[in-house]
Amino acid sequence: ADYKTEVHNDWCPGCGDFGIVSAIQMALAEMEVPRHKAAVFSGVGCSGKTSHYLNVYGVHTLHGRVLPFAQGAKLANPEMTIVAVGGDGDGLGIGAGHFVAAGRRNVDMTYLIFNNGVYGLTKGQASPTLKLGLKTKSLPEPNVNQSVNPIALAIASGFTFVARGYAYDVRQLKDLIIAAVKHRGLSFLDVLQPCPTYNDINTRDWFSGMDNIDEMTNKPRPRIYKLEDTGYDPVVHIDSPAEENEKLTQALIKSNEWDAKIPTGIFYKNDIAASYDERMAERIPNYLENPPAYQEISSGGRSITDISKMLDVLEV
Numbered sequence: 001a002d003y004k005t006e007v008h009n010d011w012c013p014g015c016g017d018f019g020i021v022s023a024i025q026m027a028l029a030e031m032e033v034p035r036h037k038a039a040v041f042s043g044v045g046c047s048g049k050t051s052h053y054l055n056v057y058g059v060h061t062l063h064g065r066v067l068p069f070a071q072g073a074k075l076a077n078p079e080m081t082i083v084a085v086g087g088d089g090d091g092l093g094i095g096a097g098h099f100v101a102a103g104r105r106n107v108d109m110t111y112l113i114f115n116n117g118v119y120g121l122t123k124g125q126a127s128p129t130l131k132l133g134l135k136t137k138s139l140p141e142p143n144v145n146q147s148v149n150p151i152a153l154a155i156a157s158g159f160t161f162v163a164r165g166y167a168y169d170v171r172q173l174k175d176l177i178i179a180a181v182k183h184r185g186l187s188f189l190d191v192l193q194p195c196p197t198y199n200d201i202n203t204r205d206w207f208s209g210m211d212n213i214d215e216m217t218n219k220p221r222p223r224i225y226k227l228e229d230t231g232y233d234p235v236v237h238i239d240s241p242a243e244e245n246e247k248l249t250q251a252l253i254k255s256n257e258w259d260a261k262i263p264t265g266i267f268y269k270n271d272i273a274a275s276y277d278e279r280m281a282e283r284i285p286n287y288l289e290n291p292p293a294y295q296e297i298s299s300g301g302r303s304i305t306d307i308s309k310m311l312d313v314l315e316v
């Protein structure tokens with residue numbers, strides 16, 4: 001299937017968003033997800049346009065509210081492959097409460113944050129992931145706030161799959177998206193996405209170490225590296241608090257690496273924890289066979305939803 005749309009793309013030349021959209025398209029194609037079985041929800045910001053460029057169901061939602069929309073769609077129709085996308089400002093500023101609440105629920109879906117450290121759509125103000133003291137070209141003064149660590153926040157919030165990709169490594173990102181979608185539970189991908197228009201510090205050259213040449217070898221010292229190349233094992237293998245604690249702790253330690261060395265790949269993966277959908281199916285036995293999306297709610301223009309039990313409860 002062709003997952004590209006004909007919609008004119010107006011991202012700036014060289015924007016990392018292009019690589020992310022390509023990776024999503026490649027992942028959907030490799031998994032052979034039928035177009036009518038996939039939906040992409042986007043927040044507000046440059047990344048919000050993503051849902052316009054993917055030829056699957058899509059909803060461009062409200063600022064900071066992409067997770068409630070996406071979780072609702074998944075719970076209404078558990079057969080759908082749901083991918084939510086948004087910027088770091090959208091997800092970790094105005095949407096931070098939803099981020100934490102979603103982690104606690106563990107609905108079976110995937111959330112990508114396009115992390116560039118700035119509010120690009122509104123001309124480059126400091127976003128929640130810009131490091132304290134950095135002065136990008138559109139800031140009059142250095143950033144005065146501490147930054148949020150998205151990986152650490154996801155781990156602390158209960159996301160059961162936490163990973164980081166890089167917008168210019170499309171192949172690795174595609175593989176991470178596939179792993180995230182296949183994960184049973186809520187998966188989070190922090191995607192480092194250079195914004196060449198407004199973030200002149202965390203640039204492509206900065207990530208690849210072109211500004212940091214080794215005097216001995218005359219080669220760049222790349223900041224980005226892959227956890228899998230170091231023998232790092234992110235998986236919770238057995239259902240034991242000690243094992244879970246060990247894997248959470250090593251992920252938190254790794255999440256604090258930045259500047260000289262920046263890990264990418266999977267930090268934490270727990271397939272043993274029950275997803276929200278599974279907990280719901282235990283509580284409502286026929287939930288998965290007859291989810292809300294398949295239920296008749298009207299006939300001849302009139303609602304046939306039976307709310308009498310609810311009204312009985314409210315009766316005084």
Ligand code: SF4
Binds near residue numbers: 014194198
């Ligand atoms: Fe991309 Fe930055 Fe341009 Fe937005 S402002 S489209 S994030 S380069």
